[in-house]
Amino acid sequence: MIKIPQVNRKLTLKVFCLIVTCEAVDAAAQILMKKGxxxxxxxxxxxxxxxxxxxxxTDSGFVQLGLLIYTLNFFIWILILSKLDLSTAVPLTSVNYLILPLFSVLILHEKISVVRWIGILLIIFGVVWISRSKSENLKGPTLT
Incomplete structure (x- = not known):
C-alpha cells in the first residue's frame, strides 16, 4: 500500500488563490487555442x-502559446494537489465556469444569455457549498 504523508490539507486563502490562478491560466490557454x-x-x-x-x-502562434500556458497550468495544478485533497481541489476548479465565460465575452466577444449566466451562478453556488462542507462534521456513513 502506498503511504501518502499527511500535510495540512485545509483550503487556505493561499491555496484558493492558487486555484483561481490555475483556472485563469487554463482559461487563457483555451482562449488562445480558440483564437488560433x-x-x-x-x-x-x-x-x-x-x-x-x-x-x-501546431504552426499557429496562438496554439503554440496556448500549449505552453497549459504546461504552466500543469505545474500549478501539481502544486495545488500537494497542498489539498483531490476531492476538495477538483470541485473548486469549477470556478472556471465563471472565468472562461468572462474571458470569452471580454476577449472573443461572445454573447452569453441570461439563462446561461444563471446556470453559471448556480454552479458557483454549488462549488461554494461543497467547499464549505467538512467531512469530519458529517453525520452518518461517509465514503472513505
Missing part, C-alpha cells in the same frame, strides 16, 4: 482533415 484554431478554419472530422488539423494547428 478559429483563424485556421479547419475541420478535423475526416481523416484528411485530422491530418491537416494536426499539421497546421
Amino acid at each position: 484554431l478559429s483563424a485556421l478554419n479547419l475541420n478535423p472530422l475526416s481523416f484528411e482533415g485530422l491530418l491537416r488539423f494536426a499539421s497546421e494547428s
Whole structure:
C-alpha cells in the first residue's frame, strides 16, 4: 500500500488563490487555442482533415502559446494537489465556469444569455457549498 504523508490539507486563502490562478491560466490557454484554431478554419472530422488539423494547428502562434500556458497550468495544478485533497481541489476548479465565460465575452466577444449566466451562478453556488462542507462534521456513513 502506498503511504501518502499527511500535510495540512485545509483550503487556505493561499491555496484558493492558487486555484483561481490555475483556472485563469487554463482559461487563457483555451482562449488562445480558440483564437488560433478559429483563424485556421479547419475541420478535423475526416481523416484528411485530422491530418491537416494536426499539421497546421501546431504552426499557429496562438496554439503554440496556448500549449505552453497549459504546461504552466500543469505545474500549478501539481502544486495545488500537494497542498489539498483531490476531492476538495477538483470541485473548486469549477470556478472556471465563471472565468472562461468572462474571458470569452471580454476577449472573443461572445454573447452569453441570461439563462446561461444563471446556470453559471448556480454552479458557483454549488462549488461554494461543497467547499464549505467538512467531512469530519458529517453525520452518518461517509465514503472513505
